[in-house]
Amino acid sequence: MKEMNSTIKNNISELTKLAKKFNCFYLSGLHQGICKPFLVAGHQVGLVRPDVLKHLQRFPEVFRITGKVVELNPAFRDYQERTSKVAEVLQDLRKENEIFALKGWRDECFEVSTPFHHESLLEMDRSATCLFGIRNYGVSVNGYLYHPTKGLCIWLQQRSFTKQTWPGKWDCFVSGGLAVGFGILETCIKEVAEEASVVGELAQKLVSAGCVSFYFESERGLFPNTEYVYDLELPLDFVPKNADGEVETFELLTAEECVQRALSPQFKTTSAPVLMDFLIRKGYINPENEPNYRYIVELLHVPLQTIYNLPKSDISSNGDVQNLEC
Amino acid sequence: MKEMNSTIKNNISELTKLAKKFNCFYLSGLHQGICKPFLVAGHQVGLVRPDVLKHLQRFPEVFRITGKVVELNPAFRDYQERTSKVAEVLQDLRKENEIFALKGWRDECFEVSTPFHHESLLEMDRSATCLFGIRNYGVSVNGYLYHPTKGLCIWLQQRSFTKQTWPGKWDCFVSGGLAVGFGILETCIKEVAEEASVVGELAQKLVSAGCVSFYFESERGLFPNTEYVYDLELPLDFVPKNADGEVETFELLTAEECVQRALSPQFKTTSAPVLMDFLIRKGYINPENEPNYRYIVELLHVPLQTIYNLPKSDISSNGDVQNLEC
Structure with missing residues (x-):
């Protein structure tokens, strides 16, 4: 099987812990x-x-x-x-x-x-x-290639040390928030150009591949995040160059190295879902090597669109709530 | 963009209705x-x-x-x-x-x-x-190819008219339930051989690609289903042949024809999630052509692994329940 006989060296059950970590609020705080x-x-x-x-x-x-x-x-x-x-x-x-x-x-x-x-x-x-x-939305791009000897390889970026959030942490190839006035694909095309100098015909190869949703909490606050996911198969000789100063460096990793990087404290916790979803869709993480496979897939798509389900009828004229389950 | 400029002729918002239909129990009965x-x-x-x-x-x-x-x-x-x-x-x-x-x-x-x-x-x-x-589990295979003129095409099967469930309905390329004693990949390899005569090197090309989960209800009962999804890119000249009498016929459809087939009453409702997930992962259904994209992606992965969350501590010694939220 393509990618399916790869051995994942260790820590594969650690992926469940990671999926729980980026859903810490979904699994705990939400119900308290x-x-x-x-x-x-x-x-x-x-x-x-x-x-x-x-x-x-x-x-x-x-x-x-x-x-x-x-x-x-x-x-x-x-x-x-x-x-x-x-x-x-x-x-x-x-x-x-x-x-x-x-x-x-x-x-x-x-x-x-x-x-x-x-x-x-x-x-x-x-x-x-x-x-x-507040639910927030972004785009994330998996830049990848099939290396003739190493198999599935993925480009990751290290975030600039001057970024306001997660400075110096490892992150997906390219990502960006969906700001007011910008479309989803438009944001994706803008970000691959700014962050990695992907333009022209290469940018035309972006393929929409789903979205991930999770509910994280940190010292800063609450993060019910949905990331629209795009895949971009890159030529073997492509080397990304940053154009906006927001990236420290890029590195091409094998799938196994990616798993280890995602599990390390050097990785931006809230970008791990995009990488895990990619490795699942490409068959690298699969039901034969991950015992909690189906639980992890569900934790990559938690129901954020229906999580704030206070019906309008439950709000009385004085603004108070009749029947609340938060 | 590969597959992304395809026009979906009509009814694309009908996909939301379909996603609600195969989740009718998740969205309604569960809370009643x-x-x-x-x-x-x-x-x-x-x-x-x-x-x-x-x-x-x-x-x-x-x-x-x-x-x-x-x-x-x-x-x-x-x-x-x-x-x-x-x-x-x-x-x-x-x-x-x-x-x-x-x-x-x-x-x-x-x-x-x-x-x-x-x-x-x-x-x-x-x-x-x-x-x-009871939560139940199966495997489903998307058999597809990129046709030189028609683009993304998908093989569908029509179920035999003698099947106990959904006789004569259109269905994914291959699927099967996970019976006691059989592994997930093992079931997948067994089913592609029996249902479509996919064996040998071709079966080696199966790629695990995630799973879908949904909660359907019909006259027969309750269906909290998880399908392990596999993709199989087939040669242009491949023609599936049934070997176990469970298939009436196979047909190769374009992506657009697949959407229309899935929306028709001739399609097995509980197989639509696998097909929708495939068309989303391949970029055919995308945020630019489906307004409820992120909601649909969530409805393809509802939290079945945590839906029966009655903690053991809530069950008293007389078997009754202290604090129940069903």
């Missing part, structure tokens, strides 16, 4: 009930941790906090008003310099929208979405 | 609380519907039914005893000819096990697992 649902225009769009709540309490004109929920003031009429009112609070908090996540202010906005009809509700700086548990 | 958890040796391994419960009530020495759960008599000591006691009840019920699912008796057993440590608890005829909502 210590976070309050965050509502905008009657829709639950996130969750607020107690450490964030204590800051939001100081802005009652913007955030209405009841026993069970945090609600953006429903008097705000539209996208623009919601966006500017939230931005004012975030700028105040940022000046106080007490919230770790806001030290990584990006001047790049992510959209907050309803999951199904994709109704845009507001936008906020991407450094702040983790404070509200 | 009308089914009772089914416990074996202290582990929840399934759910029992009221229409099945009324039959089980007549066998109190085998099934202990309390207000909240159905429990296999904990006095049964081991795999063999549990298996034989359940088989006796099923044979009695089969003779009465009142349960639709048992009319399709197979004389082939599926294993009932705990999800994580894969502890084997008992086995039962595969026609009966849907009466208890």
Whole structure:
């Protein structure tokens, strides 16, 4: 079998631990009930941790906090008003310099929208979405090739030491967040050009291959992340060159080296799902060598689109919630 | 982009309806609380519907039914005893000819096990697992090729009109249930040989590519199914020949024709996830042409491994449940 007789040297059951690590909030915090649902225009769009709540309490004109929920003031009429009112609070908090996540202010906005009809509700700086548990979206590219002697090989990047998040950590070939105003494929094409100088005919070979979803939590906040995944088969003689200063270096690894790198503390935890999904789709991690295969595949696709399931009917006219299961 | 500029003629948003259809129990029945958890040796391994419960009530020495759960008599000591006691009840019920699912008796057993440590608890005829909502497992193979003028093409099979389930319906290239005593790859190799005469070097090209999980309900019962997915790129001149009488015919379809076939009532509903996952992994269904892309990807991987989450500690000494969320 192509790729299926490869031996994975060791630690393959360690992949389950890793899948649990990038889903630490999905598997634990989500069910503890210590976070309050965050509502905008009657829709639950996130969750607020107690450490964030204590800051939001100081802005009652913007955030209405009841026993069970945090609600953006429903008097705000539209996208623009919601966006500017939230931005004012975030700028105040940022000046106080007490919230770790806001030290990584990006001047790049992510959209907050309803999951199904994709109704845009507001936008906020991407450094702040983790404070509200807002679902966020990005693109990730697996740059790979079949080496004549080494078999499946994958290009990884080491992130620049000057990046606000995960500086110096190893990461997928190329990835980027989905900022307001950019399409998914458009973001993908922009990022492969900027991060790895992939342009022209080579960029035309990008193939959409699914998405991964997981719910991570760190000191900075909550990360219900969905990554749109693309594969790019590269020529044997291709060497990526960074064009935007965000990459320290690139390295071509065998599939086995990739597994070991992903399991090491030098790898960006929230990029491991993309790499694991790739190695599963290519048959390198398979039911014959990974005892928790089907559980891992499920942990690569947790139900984020339905996780904030507070129905509108459960919110009474006073903004409080009738029947809450968070 | 390879496969990405293909136009999907119409009905692409119909894929969401289809993904909801094969998850009808996951999205609805699961939360209605009308089914009772089914416990074996202290582990929840399934759910029992009221229409099945009324039959089980007549066998109190085998099934202990309390207000909240159905429990296999904990006095049964081991795999063999549990298996034989359940088989006796099923044979009695089969003779009465009142349960639709048992009319399709197979004389082939599926294993009932705990999800994580894969502890084997008992086995039962595969026609009966849907009466208890037992998780079941199978393998499915996508037989495909890149045609010089038509692009991505996929071989589908029409099921024999004499099959017990879904007779005459269109289905994936090859698939089969995971019976007791057979490995996953082993089942896959056996099925491609029997159903499509794929043997030798060609069978060596099978590539493991993930799994899909979904929770379907029909008149027959409950189907929390996980399919291990394999891809097989076939030569342009290959023509599958059935060797076991279970296939009516095979047909090579373009990707677009496959989408239309999957959406038609002539397609086996519970095989659609494998085909959709394949078309997503190959970039034919992608974020640019399917507005509910990320929701669909999640519906192809619902969390079956954790769906029966009744912790052992919630079961008191009298077999009743302290704190139940079913």
